[in-house]
Amino acid sequence: MIEFSHVYKTYPGPVHALKNIDLRIDKGEFVFLTGPSGAGKTTLFRMISAFDHVTSGQLVVANQELTQISSADVPAFRRRIGVVFQDFKLLKNLTVFQNVALPLKVLGEKEQNIRRRVPDFLEKVGLSHKSDQYPESLSGGEQQRTAIARALIHQPGVLIADEPTGNLDPRLSEEIMDLLEKVCAQGTTVFVATHDHEMVKRRNKRTVSIRAGELEGGR
Amino acid sequence: MRELRQRFLLRLTTFITLTACFTLLTAGSLGLLNLVNVLSYWGEEIQITAYLSAEMAPTQIDALKERIKSDSRVDKVELISQEEALEDFRGQMASYAPDLAKDQELLSLIPSSLQISLAGRLGEPATSEQIEDVAKELRGYEGIEEVRYGQEWVQKYGAFLTLIRRGLFVLGVIVALAALLVVGNAVRASVESRRSEVEVLELVGATSWMIRRPFLVEGASLGFLSICSALIVSSVGFLFMKNLFKTELQFFQLSSHLEFLGPLQIAIFLVFGIGMGALASYLCVRRVNSGFAASGGQG
Numbered sequence: 001m002i003e004f005s006h007v008y009k010t011y012p013g014p015v016h017a018l019k020n021i022d023l024r025i026d027k028g029e030f031v032f033l034t035g036p037s038g039a040g041k042t043t044l045f046r047m048i049s050a051f052d053h054v055t056s057g058q059l060v061v062a063n064q065e066l067t068q069i070s071s072a073d074v075p076a077f078r079r080r081i082g083v084v085f086q087d088f089k090l091l092k093n094l095t096v097f098q099n100v101a102l103p104l105k106v107l108g109e110k111e112q113n114i115r116r117r118v119p120d121f122l123e124k125v126g127l128s129h130k131s132d133q134y135p136e137s138l139s140g141g142e143q144q145r146t147a148i149a150r151a152l153i154h155q156p157g158v159l160i161a162d163e164p165t166g167n168l169d170p171r172l173s174e175e176i177m178d179l180l181e182k183v184c185a186q187g188t189t190v191f192v193a194t195h196d197h198e199m200v201k202r203r204n205k206r207t208v209s210i211r212a213g214e215l216e217g218g219r
Numbered sequence: 220m221r222e223l224r225q226r227f228l229l230r231l232t233t234f235i236t237l238t239a240c241f242t243l244l245t246a247g248s249l250g251l252l253n254l255v256n257v258l259s260y261w262g263e264e265i266q267i268t269a270y271l272s273a274e275m276a277p278t279q280i281d282a283l284k285e286r287i288k289s290d291s292r293v294d295k296v297e298l299i300s301q302e303e304a305l306e307d308f309r310g311q312m313a314s315y316a317p318d319l320a321k322d323q324e325l326l327s328l329i330p331s332s333l334q335i336s337l338a339g340r341l342g343e344p345a346t347s348e349q350i351e352d353v354a355k356e357l358r359g360y361e362g363i364e365e366v367r368y369g370q371e372w373v374q375k376y377g378a379f380l381t382l383i384r385r386g387l388f389v390l391g392v393i394v395a396l397a398a399l400l401v402v403g404n405a406v407r408a409s410v411e412s413r414r415s416e417v418e419v420l421e422l423v424g425a426t427s428w429m430i431r432r433p434f435l436v437e438g439a440s441l442g443f444l445s446i447c448s449a450l451i452v453s454s455v456g457f458l459f460m461k462n463l464f465k466t467e468l469q470f471f472q473l474s475s476h477l478e479f480l481g482p483l484q485i486a487i488f489l490v491f492g493i494g495m496g497a498l499a500s501y502l503c504v505r506r507v508n509s510g511f512a513a514s515g516g517q518g
Contacts, residue, residue, distance in 0.1 A: 049422075079424030089419050103423040150423070 001027040001158055001189040002048060007057030009043055009213075017043040019213045021057070025191055027157065030184040032200045033193040035210035041193040044210065045162045048191070049083050050074045062157045079107060082151030082159040082188075086166035088143045090135040096122065096146050097131045103154040117153065125149045125179060141172030148179060152188070159183060161192045165199070177203060226412060233405040234445055237496075240394045240401070241449030245488060247387045249453055249480060254380055256476045267335040267350065269357050270365040273301075280331070283362055287335060290356075292349050294338040301331040330364070395495060398442070402499035406438050410504060431504045435497050442496020446488055454479060 002025040009018035018040050025031050035041050046052040048061050050069060059066045062080050069077060090099050097118055104114045122128045125145040135143055144164055151159055161180065165173035177192075177199065184190040194200060200207055209216040269287075271280065280298060288296045299307075308329055335357070337349055354366045410417065420430050457479050464474040480488070 051421075075421075075424045075426045077424070078422065083422055089415070089422065091416055091419055102419070106420070106423050106425045106429065154423075 084161040086163035237445035438500025439497040446492025
């Protein structure tokens with residue numbers, strides 16, 4: 001589902017952000033990506049979400065070869081994946097319902113379908129009772145759950161989460177990880193970047209480490 | 220709240236600036252249009268006035284008329300008798316200098332004249348030479364005391380009009396550039412203030428058109444509102460001037476020749492305003508959705 005083959009990413013300077021990345025994540029897998037700050041986790045995720053291009057090598061995500069993707073095709077690709085960030089990236093002027101419905105609106109879904117599907121998802125993430133509230137009135141954990149619901153509402157095959165528990169306390173972090181595991185159990189490939197080693201140990205999932213732009217321990 | 224207030228102020232400033240720019244353009248066009256009208260009115264026919272001696276008998280006048288008419292350069296000749304000239308003079312002076320209109324000694328000095336129209340159009344170089352040639356010949360005819368023609372300054376006025384047209388074109392280019400800058404600045408600020416929204420839209424796979432459309436609409440709306448306001452301001456100014464020519468400046472007898480922009484010209488201005496607004500927005504937002512969103516992670 002996600003495959004890096006001899007991927008390099010070099011910025012002007014030169015700055016070698018990623019070096020010879022070989023990584024394969026199969027469909028339905030749950031994988032942690034760990035590493036210290038500046039190791040290349042976010043750069044890796046920017047490649048996966050097509051916010052940046054590899055300098056060399058090959059990258060395939062959800063059956064899309066991203067090395068040669070044109071900017072016109074990028075929006076359609078992003079509609080096939082889900083992305084969650086540490087800072088949630090919710091729209092303050094939209095309610096929880098409207099935030100979660102956003103990908104469906106972008107897809108051009110009819111209003112009645114949106115009204116049917118969004119409540120289901122809010123139910124799954126435990127936010128039905130917060131549907132009409134704005135992000136400002138939610139806790140950190142609730143905001144992140146809203147972001148996760150938005151990332152999954154269009155049923156992507158891949159969910160990438162860049163430090164999803166970075167701004168949360170341990171209790172809420174566990175809640176979020178439970179939710180992500182539940183999502184993975186339903187068939188979605190989940191790739192989570194984190195520097196919380198304790199949590200990674202507790203979860204006992206496949207873990208890939210990155211340091212100074214290189215993977216430790218191979219694929 | 221502060222951000223909303225700042226955005227409102229920016230939009231208001233942009234609207235006012237743009238309206239001022241467009242008003243320059245519409246007022247300039249209106250001025251040019253009416254200068255052309257006035258020029259056409261004043262110089263519609265190229266005329267020479269030959270003032271006749273008071274001693275000329277009607278038969279002599281008729282013979283002179285025929286002689287002048289036989290000249291191929293002449294289109295028509297019209298006699299303005301002393302009585303007709305007196306009536307015309309009284310009519311013009313009645314409201315300004317009513318005493319003059321009753322001064323018999325003065326009135327007796329007003330001669331009859333021949334209005335000679337040449338067969339040419341204003342602005343053609345050859346015609347000004349013809350005027351001078353014909354006037355020179357007329358001065359030699361018996362019975363003609365004086366020959367006058369105002370075409371010298373009318374043709375200079377034509378050159379002046381050409382200068383105005385060119386100036387208006389340059390002004391149009393400057394206004395277009397100013398509009399692009401002003402609207403672009405406002406849209407850029409709008410994009411920045413809605414950066415987080417744009418990032419999220421990019422994230423969920425919105426197409427470039429979906430993301431850019433609100434900004435294009437914003438720019439086009441700004442352009443539309445500004446050009447409409449400019450047309451309203453220009454029309455108020457026009458009505459004021461027309462009223463002025465009807466009252467204080469009635470002597471020039473121009474008010475009936477003044478006209479506002481026609482439907483086609485108004486439509487062109489509307490398209491120009493909307494187009495400038497949309498173009499400025501497009502130039503600002505064309506890079507949106509090309510990696511505009513930046514991940515906030517540590518990496």
